[in-house]
Amino acid sequence: MEPVKIKENIHWVGAIDYDLRNFHGYLTEEGSTYNSYLIVDDKITLVDTVKENFADEMLERISKIINPAKIDYVVTNHVEMDHSGSLDKVMEVAENATVIISPKGRENLHIDYDEEWNFKTVTTGDQLNIGERNLDFILTPMVHWPDNMVTYSGDDKILFSNDAFGQHFASSERFVDEVSCDIAIKEAKKYYANIVFPYSFQVENVLKKVVDLDIEVIAPSHGLIWRSFITDIVEKYKWWVTKENKEKAVIIYDTMWDSTEKIAYAIQNAFEAKGIDISMKNLDTNHISNIMTDILTAEYVCVGSPTLNNNMLPSVASFLTYLQGLIYGKKTGLAFGSYGWSGESIDHVADLLEKSGFDLLDKIKVNYVPDENTLKEITNGLKKALD
Numbered sequence: 001m002e003p004v005k006i007k008e009n010i011h012w013v014g015a016i017d018y019d020l021r022n023f024h025g026y027l028t029e030e031g032s033t034y035n036s037y038l039i040v041d042d043k044i045t046l047v048d049t050v051k052e053n054f055a056d057e058m059l060e061r062i063s064k065i066i067n068p069a070k071i072d073y074v075v076t077n078h079v080e081m082d083h084s085g086s087l088d089k090v091m092e093v094a095e096n097a098t099v100i101i102s103p104k105g106r107e108n109l110h111i112d113y114d115e116e117w118n119f120k121t122v123t124t125g126d127q128l129n130i131g132e133r134n135l136d137f138i139l140t141p142m143v144h145w146p147d148n149m150v151t152y153s154g155d156d157k158i159l160f161s162n163d164a165f166g167q168h169f170a171s172s173e174r175f176v177d178e179v180s181c182d183i184a185i186k187e188a189k190k191y192y193a194n195i196v197f198p199y200s201f202q203v204e205n206v207l208k209k210v211v212d213l214d215i216e217v218i219a220p221s222h223g224l225i226w227r228s229f230i231t232d233i234v235e236k237y238k239w240w241v242t243k244e245n246k247e248k249a250v251i252i253y254d255t256m257w258d259s260t261e262k263i264a265y266a267i268q269n270a271f272e273a274k275g276i277d278i279s280m281k282n283l284d285t286n287h288i289s290n291i292m293t294d295i296l297t298a299e300y301v302c303v304g305s306p307t308l309n310n311n312m313l314p315s316v317a318s319f320l321t322y323l324q325g326l327i328y329g330k331k332t333g334l335a336f337g338s339y340g341w342s343g344e345s346i347d348h349v350a351d352l353l354e355k356s357g358f359d360l361l362d363k364i365k366v367n368y369v370p371d372e373n374t375l376k377e378i379t380n381g382l383k384k385a386l387d
């Protein structure tokens with residue numbers, strides 16, 4: 001694929017990873033892209049690089065515009081390996097280039113990289129003149145590592161937002177408007193829920209800074225580029241960062257002999273009766289990263305497990321561990337499950353929900369197989385609790 005012009009003298013030169021399916025536990029069903037951008041000005045500037053195994057592809061793309069040896073600056077917005085993994089290859093070719101990096105990035109990078117390189121650390125408010133344009137830097141710590149920053153070219157009205165506003169989505173198209181706003185927002189929501197969610201407080205602060213910028217293009221480091229629908233994605237982010245994401249109930253469970261599933265559907269009936277949208281997520285058929293997307297905008301999170309050997313099912317434990325790391329804000333939790341003789345799973349689920357910051361609405365324990373009456377009692381009891 002050829003480089004893609006984003007603005008006059010600014011080109012996408014990144015890489016498309018159609019085969020990626022597992023991004024540290026996140027199911028990337030649509031693959032991903034590693035976006036790097038080449039700015040051709042008096043000083044040739046590369047914004048971010050790509051995952052290590054795509055270095056040659058990126059250098060080949062750059063070669064179609066300029067000789068990569070001529071690169072003067074490599075802006076490293078984030079040192080995670082999907083963006084900095086080819087930095088050494090670039091610096092090998094562009095021997096005299098300077099790495100532009102945040103202080104935390106410099107600190108974290110020197111473990112893996114060559115201290116002989118030229119470095120210039122930048123912080124919020126710093127500006128770098130590269131010829132006809134100035135680049136402004138804004139530190140965005142914990143969105144989503146301590147070193148993160150974004151780069152803004154006011155002359156082009158373009159924000160190189162790194163992980164913010166990104167999506168894991170591989171396609172031959174580079175712009176959201178060439179695919180679909182709905183698809184891009186769906187993928188951006190999944191990305192937010194699985195990567196950025198725990199840092200919503202920091203994202204809120206970043207949004208306050210970004211809102212004052214005059215932006216025509218948001219160029220993230222993953223996925224499609226926003227040259228339209230900018231208000232749509234910014235408004236979504238403003239909603240996702242808030243603690244009040246009260247839209248629906250998500251019912252997550254696993255089961256050995258279907259009793260816990262029966263309870264799950266009795267719980268569903270109560271939410272339906274109250275006019276609350278529900279989403280049923282059997283852990284046997286749903287990936288935890290897809291479940292997180294629903295949880296981002298849910299008010300109620302109901303988690304069910306039968307008792308297996310005095311504990312919950314491993315699939316439920318794995319989901320709750322993932323949830324505990326990602327959850328932000330106040331939500332209401334409910335623990336449920338079927339048991340035979342000791343019934344620890346329900347208490348374990350309830351404990352983990354509370355430790356993750358949920359207000360616990362109820363614990364529903366059923367001995368062995370629930371009969372029709374028990375299921376009706378569950379539905380009616382929950383309806384009352386939701387009043």
Ligand SMILES: Cc1cc2nc3c(=O)[nH]c(=O)nc-3n(C[C@H](O)[C@H](O)[C@H](O)COP(=O)(O)O)c2cc1C
Pocket residue numbers: 254255256257258259260261305306307308309310311338339340341342343344367368369
């Ligand atoms: C391998 C196995 C281990 C179990 N261990 C326990 C246990 O330690 N404590 C308990 O209360 N019930 C235990 N049970 C009973 C189940 O929790 C009970 O059958 C329950 O109704 C299963 O719910 P489900 O149909 O949702 O899978 C065990 C069942 C199996 C098959």
